[in-house]
Amino acid sequence: METNHDDLKRRLDRLQAVQDCRNLMGAYSLLHTAYRNKEFVELWANRDDDVLLMPWGAYYGIDGVRECYLEHHGDREDMAAEDNPQLHGGMFMHCMDTEIIEVAEDGQTARAFWFDPGHETYVEFKEDDGKLARDDWDQGIPHTDWCWGKYAVNFIMEDGVWKFWQMQLFPLTRQSFYTCWTHNKPYPGHKFAMGGPLPEQIWEYADDLIYPADRPDPPIPYKTFDMKIHGILVPYENS
Amino acid sequence: MFDLDKLSLYADRLSGARECRHLVSRYAYYFSSMRTLELAGLWARRDDSVFITLWGEYDGYEGIRRHFTEEMGDRSTPGMDEFMKGKVFIREFNTEMLQVAGDGKTARGSWISMGHNAFIRPDGIPQADWVWNKYAIEFINTDEGWKIWKMHIFPVFSTPFEQAWTVDSAYQGFRFPNLRPDKPLAEPLWHWTVDGAYPSDEPDLPRPYHTYEDIRFV
Numbered sequence: 001m002e003t004n005h006d007d008l009k010r011r012l013d014r015l016q017a018v019q020d021c022r023n024l025m026g027a028y029s030l031l032h033t034a035y036r037n038k039e040f041v042e043l044w045a046n047r048d049d050d051v052l053l054m055p056w057g058a059y060y061g062i063d064g065v066r067e068c069y070l071e072h073h074g075d076r077e078d079m080a081a082e083d084n085p086q087l088h089g090g091m092f093m094h095c096m097d098t099e100i101i102e103v104a105e106d107g108q109t110a111r112a113f114w115f116d117p118g119h120e121t122y123v124e125f126k127e128d129d130g131k132l133a134r135d136d137w138d139q140g141i142p143h144t145d146w147c148w149g150k151y152a153v154n155f156i157m158e159d160g161v162w163k164f165w166q167m168q169l170f171p172l173t174r175q176s177f178y179t180c181w182t183h184n185k186p187y188p189g190h191k192f193a194m195g196g197p198l199p200e201q202i203w204e205y206a207d208d209l210i211y212p213a214d215r216p217d218p219p220i221p222y223k224t225f226d227m228k229i230h231g232i233l234v235p236y237e238n239s
Numbered sequence: 240m241f242d243l244d245k246l247s248l249y250a251d252r253l254s255g256a257r258e259c260r261h262l263v264s265r266y267a268y269y270f271s272s273m274r275t276l277e278l279a280g281l282w283a284r285r286d287d288s289v290f291i292t293l294w295g296e297y298d299g300y301e302g303i304r305r306h307f308t309e310e311m312g313d314r315s316t317p318g319m320d321e322f323m324k325g326k327v328f329i330r331e332f333n334t335e336m337l338q339v340a341g342d343g344k345t346a347r348g349s350w351i352s353m354g355h356n357a358f359i360r361p362d363g364i365p366q367a368d369w370v371w372n373k374y375a376i377e378f379i380n381t382d383e384g385w386k387i388w389k390m391h392i393f394p395v396f397s398t399p400f401e402q403a404w405t406v407d408s409a410y411q412g413f414r415f416p417n418l419r420p421d422k423p424l425a426e427p428l429w430h431w432t433v434d435g436a437y438p439s440d441e442p443d444l445p446r447p448y449h450t451y452e453d454i455r456f457v
Contacts, residue, residue, distance in 0.1 A: 005246065012249045019256055019337065026336035027444055030349065034439045076439060089433045093371075093395065095351045097333035117333075117353060121405060123433055137434040142405035177403040 010107060017103045020162040021110050021155045025096045028164070032094060035076040035087045037069040045156050045163035051232050053168035055149075055202050057195020064195075072194045085123045089140060094118035096151070102219040109165070110155040111219035111230060120147045120174070146181070148172040152216035154225075154232055166232035170215055173205055181205060199236035252339040258385040259337060259346045259378045266387065267330045267352075273314040273323055275307040283379050283386035289457060291391040293372075293410060293428060295420025302421045311415050325365060326413075330354040332374070341449035345388070346378040347456055349442045355400070358413045368412040369404070371395035375442035375457050389457035393441040394428050405431060 024043055031040040044050055044065050052059040052068055059068045074084055081087050096114040103110040123140035154166040173181040184205040203212050214235065222230065262281055269278035282288050282303050290297040290306065297306045312319050330352045337348035356368045372392050379388040396404035397412040408431040429438050443456060 005242070008246055009249075012246065012253065015253045016249070019253070023336045023338070023445075026334050026349065029334045029351065030336070030442075030444055033437060035437065036439060076436065081436075087436055089431075089435065091395075091431055091437050093351070095334045095353060097331075121431060140433055142403075142433055144403035144405050 014103045014105075014107050017107060017110055017157075017162060018101045021101050021103070021112055021153075022099065024155065024162060024164060025099075025112070025114060025151070025153065029094055029096055033092055035074070035081070035084075035090075037073050038075045038077070041066055041069050043164055045158045045165045047156075047158075047165070049166075049227075050164075051166040051168075053198060053232065054195060055169060055171045058198050059195050068195065085125075085140075088137065089121075089123035089142065091119075091121040092147075093120075094147070094149070100218050102221050104225055105221075105223040108157050109225040109230075110162070111222070111225075112151075112153045112155065113216055113218050114151045114153075116149045116151055116169075118147045118149070119177075120145045144177040145174055146177060147174045148181075150216065152232060154230065156225075168216065168232055171202055171204060182207065199233060248343050252341075252343045255339045255343060255346060255378075255380060255385055256337055259339070259348060259376075260335065262378065262385060262387055263332050263348075263350060263374075263376065267332055271327070271329055273311070273319065275311050275313045276315070279304040279307045281387050283381055283388045284383075285379075285388070287389075288387075289389040289391075291389075291424070291457065292420075293392055293394055293424075294414070294418055295424055296422040298421040306418075306420070310418055325357065325359040327357040328354070328370075328413075329356075330370075330372070336445050338445045338447050340451055341447075344380050345451040346385075347445040347448070348376050348378070349445055350374045350376070351395075356397075356413050366413075367400040368397055369400055370397045370412060373442060375445075377451075377457050391442070391457040393438075394430065396431065405433070408432065 027043060028040060044062055046062050048061045050062050050065055052065050054068065059065055074080060076087055086092060094116045095118055096116060098115040099112065101110060101112040121142060121144050123142055125140050149172050150170040152168045153164065155162050156165040173184050175181050175184050182205065186204060203215060228234065265281055266278065282300055284300045286299045288300045288303055290303045297303045312322065314323060331354055332350040332352050334351040335348060337346060339346040352372045352374060354370045356370050358366055360366050372394055375391045376387060377389040378385055394410045396408065397410045398404040410428055410430055429441060445456065
């Protein structure tokens with residue numbers, strides 16, 4: 001039981017930190033679907049040890065995060081947005097539930113996990129010359145996929161504000177609305193020649209594979225962040 | 240120097256967040272179970288309370304109470320047992336963003352809701368629909384505790400379970416009969432189109448704030 005102001009304030013700060021990290025993940029979801037990626041990048045810590053592991057590739061440092069979201073994705077305000085099927089006729093929605101958020105005892109970092117039930121809608125075209133024909137957009141073929149995954153996230157306090165620090169998206173299933181997820185097709189990572197190589201091949205459902213034990217490992221309480229124990233790349237350095 | 244008032248307010252704000260989150264969960268549970276008398280009781284008894292839903296706007300606590308308890312009906316109302324047969328409306332809430340004002344008097348949040356409806360069509364065939372929505376909600380701390388103050392429901396999709404939402408993306412599905420909102424919607428409902436853009440601010444992000452101002456969040 002706290003006996004002084006500082007201890008009580010620290011306890012309250014850690015409780016507030018849980019909400020702040022939850023809010024960050026909610027913001028990620030809303031901004032991602034709205035294709036407001038410029039604003040999303042602002043929620044990241046301005047550090048060289050940022051890590052972003054997506055199913056198609058790895059990005060390191062804040063420059064890597066910017067590359068992923070500002071170059072490989074884009075923003076709804078970009079000149080090219082009208083021709084981007086992720087925005088134009090697109091709807092990529094990723095919800096966050098079943099949270100575990102552990103704030104370090106020192107109140108400087110947090111580690112979290114979410115399940116992500118989501119769906120992705122996009123328009124596909126038969127490309128004759130490799131270009132999308134804006135005038136023929138209404139002839140595009142809509143695709144609707146259920147797309148579920150898991151997130152492991154490390155957060156850090158930067159100048160008194162909580163920020164994303166390290167994030168990994170683990171795919172679970174991605175298949176057409178009309179297809180059972182036991183018919184999961186391999187993730188088409190080869191279609192996205194973006195980012196660096198991942199430290200480990202992503203798990204995907206197959207009838208002869210075992211669901212992984214610790215991808216990710218749910219966070220447990222901890223005192224102070226140690227990159228050699230809590231870093232998002234640690235499972236791959238030890239395997 | 241030990242500032243008990245500041246720490247108490249801090250603790251109250253954290254507790255308030257939990258209360259607001261519980262209001263959203265209670266909304267979900269009472270809506271599903273058609274306990275609409277209790278559902279109306281989640282709202283602040285104020286003339287400026289608002290409920291904007293997919294077919295119109297209900298103004299003031301009386302308008303909101305009328306919608307839930309009369310237009311929808313409560314399961315305790317005679318005859319409701321027949322009406323409720325074969326109907327299930329599930330709304331689950333996730334992806335929370337929630338900001339409690341610095342002064343601890345109001346709060347503002349957004350959620351995504353994954354859900355589904357089941358009902359019996361006029362031809363007697365049961366129908367099941369996937370129903371996803373988004374919610375912008377403002378809360379106020381009253382003498383009766385935290386209450387929902389203003390709520391706006393934004394559609395994502397409502398589609399038969401066997402049909403992707405792009406086949407007929409206009410928001411479909413069950414409607415309670417005899418709906419008479421106080422006002423029509425200010426704008427048509429968004430729905431997915433092959434050549435349209437997903438809206439940028441349905442809802443907008445709830446930002447930290449100290450004292451309430453009506454920024455048209457709801």
